[in-house]
Amino acid sequence: MFNGKKIIVFGERDGVAGPTIVELIQAAGGDVVYSVTECFV
């Protein structure tokens, strides 16, 4: 699904953080062009 795709990642501190999503996407062949984690509290 992610092979060859460029991906922007938004993570959430109390949910799933950006670096964790990045690892998953990269393992699935995706190219992460931007990643950030936010905290909304």
Add this chain to the structure above:
Amino acid sequence: MSEVVVKGCAYNIIHVPDFIRYGSKPERDIQSDPELLGKLTAHTRKFEDAVSYAPNQAFLGNLHPDKLHEIGNPWFKHPIPEASQTSKYGRMIPEDEFYAILKISDEFDLVWIDESFLPHLRETIEQNPLFDEIDSARLETGHSPENIQKKIDTEDSLPLFFNQKCIGCFHRHHEVDQALSAEVLMENLLTKATAGIAVRQLLKNTGLQPEDVGYIMSSSEEAIGDRYQRGGGNLAKAVGEMCRCVNATGSDVKAFCAGPVYAIVHAASLVKSGIFDNVVVFGGGCMAKLGMKYQGHLKHDMPILEDILGAEAFLITKDDGANPIIRTDSIGIHDIGSGAAQQAIMESLTVKPLRKIGLKLSDVDKFSTEMHNPEVTEPQGSGNVPLNNYRMIAALAVMNKEIEKKELMNFVKKHGMPGFSPTQGHIPAAVPFLGHAIDAMQAGTMQRAQFLAKGSLFLGRMSHLSDGMSFVLEKNPQAA
């Protein structure tokens, strides 16, 4: 080496509905939509409604957080009858009284008050036993409405309001240095003033004389400095000065929301090593977070619940044989190599430090985590933060075979609590439960609580890291 105890707490809530417009999110949105201000004003609470709001009563210490399960939803429609503004640990302060305290904490004449409003401020501050005639001597000089308006019109001063009426202004302290703009200085002075209330409250609660404080530590999230050192800080000593702690030194702990837990661990280290006997840790209020979730509240026709500043202070001192001890052999850290996965963070903050002292998760009576009031966060889609954390801790208990999977939610109810703290950044981070825990341990109804907080280092764009720290509090073994 002697054990270290938490000898006392102070919790204050300061009701500031006229400052919602200066919260970071409302302030930006009002600029693009001026009609928003009227909608926010129409959804502001009266002081009495903020007092009788159940989560605020829990934060002050008048209501155990578990009692929130018994109160009908939504909480804002089920006020606590005959709720008191005062508690064992502190007080809710109305906005006009806070203006007096703001001026009292002002060393650089940043705050101008309308000369016709000043007598009212002098009257209100006389009702507050934490402030005396030396303080109210700072409320002598008022200014004409014309001069106030001139400052607003020509020198970027920000208008100050009470019941939507302009009663003064707040100045910048440099024509071009953005670090000394009125907006930044107002944010910083509000943190200082609220922290000063909490520290004075703590000294009153514990009976400790100001001159016997050895070290004072801030765990707040403001940035104090001019353009050459924007985060230089040491709010701690500014607050210590305001509270007449003439023999104290101090410094700030900066760890985002995890600040208060870090500061308490630092304080415990200073006391245990014998360098200082009495260390005060405080967290001041956060103006930037006012009205942060206003969109969710307006959408659901709720009052703007983020109309309050929170302030808290704690005394860390040598073992007195009575107060709960901090287990300095069970500090949880989130080390840099642990990664960002929630499970790894939670294991580092709960399972690992408990295992070090031969304990399991089930051996902790209550976990206190990020205690954000869910009634504030859920309407905006930010979820129930304490519940999410408790579910993760309970899941770890399942994975460690302490409980069956079907017992997960029972574990959450038994070892967790509904969130109740004002959503003021570092203020909700674990420590709002310290007062309740001290009460329960002294009453013999609780043996042990674990306090864990997380920090969002990635917000500063220097690192993608998450952060956290925890400590265990136990009933004093010498206590009856």
